[in-house]
Amino acid sequence: MTVFGKHLTSKREDKNLTQRKVAKAVGVSQPAYQAWESGKTMPTIKNLCLLQEVLGLNGQHCLSLMVEDVTPKQEERACIECDTLYVGDIYCPSCEQPSGETLE
Numbered sequence: 001m002t003v004f005g006k007h008l009t010s011k012r013e014d015k016n017l018t019q020r021k022v023a024k025a026v027g028v029s030q031p032a033y034q035a036w037e038s039g040k041t042m043p044t045i046k047n048l049c050l051l052q053e054v055l056g057l058n059g060q061h062c063l064s065l066m067v068e069d070v071t072p073k074q075e076e077r078a079c080i081e082c083d084t085l086y087v088g089d090i091y092c093p094s095c096e097q098p099s100g101e102t103l104e
């Protein structure tokens with residue numbers, strides 16, 4: 001689940017609304033709405049504006065959560081080429097090969 005999806009779910013539950021009701025008010029299908037809550041997809045800006053009206057969301061706050069969801073996490077990695085340990089994306093800062101594997 002994404003942080004945005006979690007936020008969306010809690011806001012809907014606060015209002016005691018079903019997924020179907022919110023989906024109908026926004027004009028999407030229930031599975032489409034459910035995908036937003038589960039984090040499979042994200043609403044378009046237009047649908048986010050509608051959600052803002054239906055659920056009384058703070059659009060600015062939602063956008064910042066969505067940005068958080070799409071920002072790659074800085075993970076601890078080990079390069080399989082040169083054994084360097086570092087925190088960052090897949091490119092190893094030492095040999096500059098895309099050989100960094102996460103340690104998890």
Ligand SMILES: [Zn+2]
Binds near residue numbers: 082083093
């Ligand atoms: Zn390396």
